[in-house]
Amino acid sequence: MEELVNNDRVKSRSACDCGTCPIRFMNLFHSLPPEALEPFNRSKLVNFYKKGQLLFYEGSKPLGVYCINSGRVKLYKTGEDGKQHILRIYGSGEILGMASIFAEREYTSSAEAIEDSVICFIEKSGFFPFLSRYPNLALEVIRNLSQEVMTEEEQIRVLALKTADQRLAELLLMLKETFGRPENSHVVLSLPLSRKEMAEMIGTTPETVIRLLKQFERKGLVEIRGRRIVILDTEGLIVASALEV
Amino acid sequence: MEELVNNDRVKSRSACDCGTCPIRFMNLFHSLPPEALEPFNRSKLVNFYKKGQLLFYEGSKPLGVYCINSGRVKLYKTGEDGKQHILRIYGSGEILGMASIFAEREYTSSAEAIEDSVICFIEKSGFFPFLSRYPNLALEVIRNLSQEVMTEEEQIRVLALKTADQRLAELLLMLKETFGRPENSHVVLSLPLSRKEMAEMIGTTPETVIRLLKQFERKGLVEIRGRRIVILDTEGLIVASALEV
DNA sequence: TGAAAACAATGATATTTGTCATATCTTTTT
DNA sequence: AAAAAGATATGACAAATATCATTGTTTTCA
Numbered sequence: 001m002e003e004l005v006n007n008d009r010v011k012s013r014s015a016c017d018c019g020t021c022p023i024r025f026m027n028l029f030h031s032l033p034p035e036a037l038e039p040f041n042r043s044k045l046v047n048f049y050k051k052g053q054l055l056f057y058e059g060s061k062p063l064g065v066y067c068i069n070s071g072r073v074k075l076y077k078t079g080e081d082g083k084q085h086i087l088r089i090y091g092s093g094e095i096l097g098m099a100s101i102f103a104e105r106e107y108t109s110s111a112e113a114i115e116d117s118v119i120c121f122i123e124k125s126g127f128f129p130f131l132s133r134y135p136n137l138a139l140e141v142i143r144n145l146s147q148e149v150m151t152e153e154e155q156i157r158v159l160a161l162k163t164a165d166q167r168l169a170e171l172l173l174m175l176k177e178t179f180g181r182p183e184n185s186h187v188v189l190s191l192p193l194s195r196k197e198m199a200e201m202i203g204t205t206p207e208t209v210i211r212l213l214k215q216f217e218r219k220g221l222v223e224i225r226g227r228r229i230v231i232l233d234t235e236g237l238i239v240a241s242a243l244e245v
Numbered sequence: 246m247e248e249l250v251n252n253d254r255v256k257s258r259s260a261c262d263c264g265t266c267p268i269r270f271m272n273l274f275h276s277l278p279p280e281a282l283e284p285f286n287r288s289k290l291v292n293f294y295k296k297g298q299l300l301f302y303e304g305s306k307p308l309g310v311y312c313i314n315s316g317r318v319k320l321y322k323t324g325e326d327g328k329q330h331i332l333r334i335y336g337s338g339e340i341l342g343m344a345s346i347f348a349e350r351e352y353t354s355s356a357e358a359i360e361d362s363v364i365c366f367i368e369k370s371g372f373f374p375f376l377s378r379y380p381n382l383a384l385e386v387i388r389n390l391s392q393e394v395m396t397e398e399e400q401i402r403v404l405a406l407k408t409a410d411q412r413l414a415e416l417l418l419m420l421k422e423t424f425g426r427p428e429n430s431h432v433v434l435s436l437p438l439s440r441k442e443m444a445e446m447i448g449t450t451p452e453t454v455i456r457l458l459k460q461f462e463r464k465g466l467v468e469i470r471g472r473r474i475v476i477l478d479t480e481g482l483i484v485a486s487a488l489e490v
Numbered sequence: 491t492g493a494a495a496a497c498a499a500t501g502a503t504a505t506t507t508g509t510c511a512t513a514t515c516t517t518t519t520t
Numbered sequence: 521a522a523a524a525a526g527a528t529a530t531g532a533c534a535a536a537t538a539t540c541a542t543t544g545t546t547t548t549c550a
Contacts (some may be wrong), residue, residue, distance in 0.1 A: 077398065079406035080487045087398060102391035108398060131387075132380035139376060142383065145390035146347035152397040153322065153332060153353060159404040160448035161324035164537070195498065203405035205538060210499060226498090226546075242325045409507070440528065450508060455529060471516085472527085497546070505538070515528070520521100 016046055016069070016120075023069055026093030028140035036130060043126025049113040055096070057110040062100040064123040068092055071117020072191070076200065077109050086201045087155075089114070089191070091178070099145060114197075159203055162241075167202040168212045169241035172222065176231050183230075192227040216240070261291055261314070261365075268314050271338030273385035281375060288371025292364050300341070300356040300364065307345040307352055309368040313337055316362020317436070321445065322354050331446045332400075334359070334436070336423070344390060359442075404448055407486070412447035413457045414486035417467065421476050428475075437472040461485070 018037045024030055032040065046069070049055065055066055058078060066073070068090055075096065076086045087109060090096050100107055101124050113119075131138045158170055172189075179191035195206040195213075202209075213229070216222045221237050223230040231237065263282045269275055277285065291314070294300065300311055303323060311318070313335055320341065321331045332354060335341050345352055346369050358364075376383045403415055417434075424436035440451040440458075447454075458474070461467045466482050468475040476482065 077402040077406070079402065083406055085402060085405040087401060099391040099394035102387050103395045104388075105395065108395060131384060135377035135380065135383065138380065138383040138387065142347050142376075142386055142390065143349075145387065145394060146344040149344035149390060149393050149397065150348045150350065150353060152394065152401065156332060156397065156400055156404065157322040157324065157330060159401065160330040161322070161328055194496090206498080207500085207539085208537060211537095214499085439526095451528085452509085452530090453507060456507095459529085491550105493548100493550085495546100495548070497544105499544075500542085502541085503539080506536085508535070509533080511530100511532085513528100513530080516526080518523100518525075520523080 017041060018044065021069075023067065023093045027067065027095050028137070028144050029067070029095075031136040031140045032130065032134060036134065040122070040126055040130070043123045045121040045123075047119050047121055049117045049119060051113055051116050053113050055111040055113065055119065056107050058107055060107050062097055062107055062124075064121055064127065065098055065101060066096040066111070067120040067122060068094050068096065069118040069120060071113055071115045071119065073111050073117060073119070074114050074197070075109050075111050084200050085203060086197060088151075089178075095144065098141065099148065102145075164202065164204045164208050165212050165215070166241050167204070168198070168209060168216070169221075169237045171198060171202050172216075172229070172231060173234070173237050173241060175229075176234065180231065186223075187231040187234075189229045189231070194227070262286060263289065266314075268312065268338050272312065272340050273382070273389050274312070274340075276381040276385045277375065277379060281379065285367070285371055285375070288368045290366040290368075292366055294358040294362045294364060296358055296361050298358050300358065301352050302355040303353060304351050307342060307350075307369075309366055309372065310343055310346060311341040311356070312365040312367060313339050313341065314363040314365060316358055316360045316364065318356050318362060318364070319359050319442075320354050320356050329445050330448060331442060333396075334423075340389065343386065344393065347390075409447065409449045409453050410457050410460070411486050412449070413443070413454060413461070414466075414482045416443060416447050417461075417474070417476060418479070418482050418486060420474075421479065425476065431468075432476040432479075434474045434476070439472070 018024055018029070018041045019034060024032075029040075049071065055073060056062070070092055073090045073096060074086050075088050075090065076084045078084050090111075096111060097107075131141070158167055162170065175189050175191060175193075176187050179189050180187040181190045182188075193201075195209045199206045199209045213222065213224055216237075217224050219236065219240075221231075221233045221240065223232055263269055263274070263286045264279060269277075274285075289312075294316065300318060301307070315337055318335045318341060319331050320333050320335065321329050323329050335356075341356060342352075376386070403412055407415065420434050420436060420438075421432050424434050425432040426435045427433075438446075440454045444451045444454045458467065458469055461482075462469050464481065464485075466476075466478045466485065468477055
């Protein structure tokens with residue numbers, strides 16, 4: 001396996017083969033027939049990112065999309081004063097940066113690995129030609145982007161219409177769906193986010209998150225085991241996400 | 246011209262012809278060649294909406310997209326307590342509801358005409374088949390959706406990271422870009438939004454908008470002529486949208 | 491392993507923003 | 521033209537949330 005170290009990040013071509021990649025069937029590239037994967041395979045790069053490393057940053061030029069093999073990546077925006085807002089956390093099988101390459105603008109967000117991750121980089125040039133050749137791929141891209149639009153509109157609703165405690169309840173429910181691991185009769189969040197990161201996901205401060213989490217714990221909705229959070233009462237969280245206190 | 250009244254809304258087929266429609270060249274349907282417009286023309290409906298009429302509402306099923314010929318439409322979401330948030334205002338030439346038909350879910354927002362409007366409804370069935378036949382159309386849809394994703398991500402940044410006065414300054418700048426009409430050395434907003442609507446665009450209350458507008462007026466940034474707003478100092482608004490007071 | 495750094499927790503306080511009540515002004519309707 | 525409805529404006533007050541300071545507690549890493 002040819003490997004080259006660059007920028008503190010290990011790159012390699014053909015470290016894995018798209019044809020047999022189990023991840024491919026989880027995302028929009030599943031629509032590509034096997035014979036289309038040959039040049040696809042050649043134009044892609046497998047990168048290994050350590051926790052904390054950047055995939056790209058706001059202001060730089062999009063050159064392709066990122067397919068997350070393993071690990072997790074946060075996509076976030078930075079405000080004038082340096083405060084950050086996390087738009088979304090991407091996990092295994094998900095494609096990152098699709099909209100950016102089609103909007104033909106510089107990145108307006110940054111992406112950072114929040115776990116050690118293996119991520120394939122697929123060049124624009126090894127991907128655009130397939131769009132007109134395989135209408136199904138184009139349709140998959142359209143569906144993918146449409147989903148993203150709907151999800152973001154929901155985020156806007158939550159940010160604009162809900163209070164901090166409702167937003168935190170929403171966040172916990174979302175984390176449960178995406179990163180929940182059943183344990184006895186309850187669910188443990190397998191993704192240990194810091195209070196700061198949680199705050200950056202719901203547009204508030206770490207202090208507020210801490211206080212509200214404690215409030216939820218007193219109400220028996222969650223249990224706090226240090227950085228790990230256990231969801232005890234999903235129904236209660238749903239109520240908390242909708243109702244005023 | 247065959248016309249049929251239905252639901253207080255005047256419908257007509259072939260009231261206008263896509264082949265000669267000047268609006269088409271403003272949006273993603275410009276990529277369709279003339280010969281593709283024949284069936285397209287047949288499957289579309291021209292509707293006349295009065296101010297305040299709904300195009301569709303949250304929870305209903307998307308059956309096609311809306312092409313705004315003239316007039317303006319607000320797309321908004323409603324919270325549990327009835328409060329609303331306006332996601333975007335669509336104007337002449339814009340396509341509404343693209344993501345919804347591809348995400349194959351019920352509408353998660355409602356759309357309402359805020360001016361008397363002429364709007365073409367294009368059925369899904371008279372539009373989907375063209376996607377695989379005309380790759381350029383698919384690519385246009387992709388570009389359109391990507392733009393939408395980026396715009397919404399910016400909205401999220403503003404909502405999550407900025408204070409009410411910064412958001413109002415942003416809103417005024419955006420309204421200036423989209424609805425500004427030069428007059429002498431300044432710019433008048435040609436779209437008379439109510440304070441409530443402005444509040445619903447930036448996630449705050451009408452009272453806060455009123456107070457902040459007055460504050461901006463005292464600083465010489467805008468002039469308030471009843472419902473009409475005059476932008477006096479764009480630079481000042483840019484500063485106000487970024488800086489703490 | 492031990493020191494340093496980062497993070498969590500908590501209290502005191504300030505600020506921002508929302509809520510409610512009310513008055514005034516505009517527009518629409520009858 | 522008068523009445524009603526709706527929108528704007530303003531003040532007093534309450535609530536939510538941010539900020540700042542401080543103290544433990546983890547985690548990191550040299």
